[in-house]
Amino acid sequence: MNNKIKHCTPSGHLIGIVGGGQLAKMTALPALEFGNEIIILEKGEGAPSQTLANKVLMGDWDKASTLIELGNQVDVVTLENEFVDANALRELENAGHKLYPSAKTIGLVQDKLIQKQTLSAAGIPVVPFLAVNSKNDIEAAANELDWPMVLKARRNGYDGNGNATLTSANDIEDAWKKLDGDNRELYVEAFCPYTKELAVMVTRAIDGKIVHYPVVESVQKDHICHIVRAPARITDDLYQHAIDMAKLAVQTVDGVGSIGIEMFLKESGEIVLNEIAPRVHNSGHYTIEACTCSQFENHVRAVLGLPLGSCEMKKPAAVMVNLLGEQAGTGYPVGIDQALAVEGAHIHIYGKTETRTGRKMGHITALGNTIEEAEDKAQKAAKLIRFGAEQ
């Protein structure tokens, strides 16, 4: 089996992770649990995963030489975010290093216009979109997509950063400026009204084997994931359709590892794919407590060429609530003493040194026999914790 990796720690494998935030931290926890170790590549000090790493390399992850320096020290390299330049990643692969997901996958996903073109070509329904190179193109696009539309950055957008809604031609000038259209590639999408946002985490192995987690409902607040409810309360047909679409999407971009697929359920009953995140994803954090093998452990298994674990839920329902910064301040979760007293609330604090408004600082998961029961516990605990509040 040529996907097998020779272990280079005493009891397992050494995994290089590009990016050291909470996703790297939550990936490191199960990796360490079964004998592996990690090395982090980060841009600066104080990353949440720092204390779990064997070593922290500091450098610019868009430079091939930095990536190769990481590759030289580990069995396999993986990514915490999809913003690492695909060309630099290709050089890492060309230097003989294992990288999952591959440079090809990242190349197909990190530019949202290319992502949509790729998925659309594979027959997956997506929100109608058009490339735009000028303000005039946007106005012309409205003839096809109709107002309102959403102007988006092709790269590096997350949590609503890099999006601007256009209700009429009058909004173009401001949106163009906001997204720095003179220096950044943009595209437009039709505005897509939906009844629910759905998401599916899929883990795909190097050999193409796929496992999938339950379809979940996600609720955004100010474009940031706020609540995730598992499993989604939709018909069996829609449920199966969402899973089939998620699997096809991951196969289409040849993804390896845990990959998040976000979708919109429209009033018509149609499901359209919104976005692929080629990495562990906020909509799958609940799997840490809720599933036999979490999205994080399965990601580690996948990139190491090991068998994938079961995605089965231990209880009928799980709800995750994000803990977001209220305002600028320290990273301390005021009220955690009270929140820990809420029975069945699993509290995750990422360990960031500073809070900002809307910054993801932690999350809470609770399990239950029903969504309502789980959500009640998770919300009760979440309401007790404040980031950026006076201590």
Next chain:
Amino acid sequence: MNNKIKHCTPSGHLIGIVGGGQLAKMTALPALEFGNEIIILEKGEGAPSQTLANKVLMGDWDKASTLIELGNQVDVVTLENEFVDANALRELENAGHKLYPSAKTIGLVQDKLIQKQTLSAAGIPVVPFLAVNSKNDIEAAANELDWPMVLKARRNGYDGNGNATLTSANDIEDAWKKLDGDNRELYVEAFCPYTKELAVMVTRAIDGKIVHYPVVESVQKDHICHIVRAPARITDDLYQHAIDMAKLAVQTVDGVGSIGIEMFLKESGEIVLNEIAPRVHNSGHYTIEACTCSQFENHVRAVLGLPLGSCEMKKPAAVMVNLLGEQAGTGYPVGIDQALAVEGAHIHIYGKTETRTGRKMGHITALGNTIEEAEDKAQKAAKLIRFGAEQ
């Protein structure tokens, strides 16, 4: 609340752990998960918890100055083992540092003769025992305890190390030599035939509040914990009796944190207390996956003065099987690729650099609707992993 600790990491507390083995590692994992960090005090390089620690102090943990060096850098100090000299720990406390469990608790527990005297005085049934200062004392003890007897070291015994069975006076000479009776304090216990070994993990808070995990059955192989089955299949009366005894024992030694209580169930139906381990314990490893809040997370909560979590099981049954070294060799778990394919087997590899015969290298936990179902999965996976075998 004067038990409250001022946080000294950006998002939580800094915990000092004396000892850096697998117990420290499994304690660190949930500690980090909710924003805390750890500093380890170890005697040498290569401890399993090393890569999870903020810092590793190297030194002799029986020296007060070393303990105080640790105390100066953390919010609270806790222990991975009960062998740290209680007098040195008292100096740590006298220097103004928080220590849980306290020097008093360790002093009452680390000398097994004092432990038995203390528990016995509190009305807890223990295996009959006698102090011995000479070989003649042993022979005299047989008049009261009858042959066979077990000669034991008062301190630093674990996993059968420091024990010798005496079937008659002819065995005294060899046993005395084996346990180095001329230089080490010993005592004798009556031989205690039992039908089951039981254990209960208890977590006690600084304010005296107690939570307890299920009563479990443990099976030893060559004096080393081999299998743990939760919950124990005993009558409701015995079950309650075991829990009451465990709670009383922990109160008697004024323990704080997670504490393991090992017991024998005799054919007569009597339960006698075998031993207290004033720390997280092998009989509680199954709680990581099986319970809402594990023995490790509850230990962290207890020593930080935070509310304790629920000990409820997520599934009706759980079984843990230890992975022991077969012979001297590397720390690599040969066969882990196959074991990971066993659905529902949670594999823990401690990350030790070397294997020895009988050394605890990892463990596997599986959940199920019955003990049989859980044990089947755990054993199936455990049989596939070998430490010290040819690779």
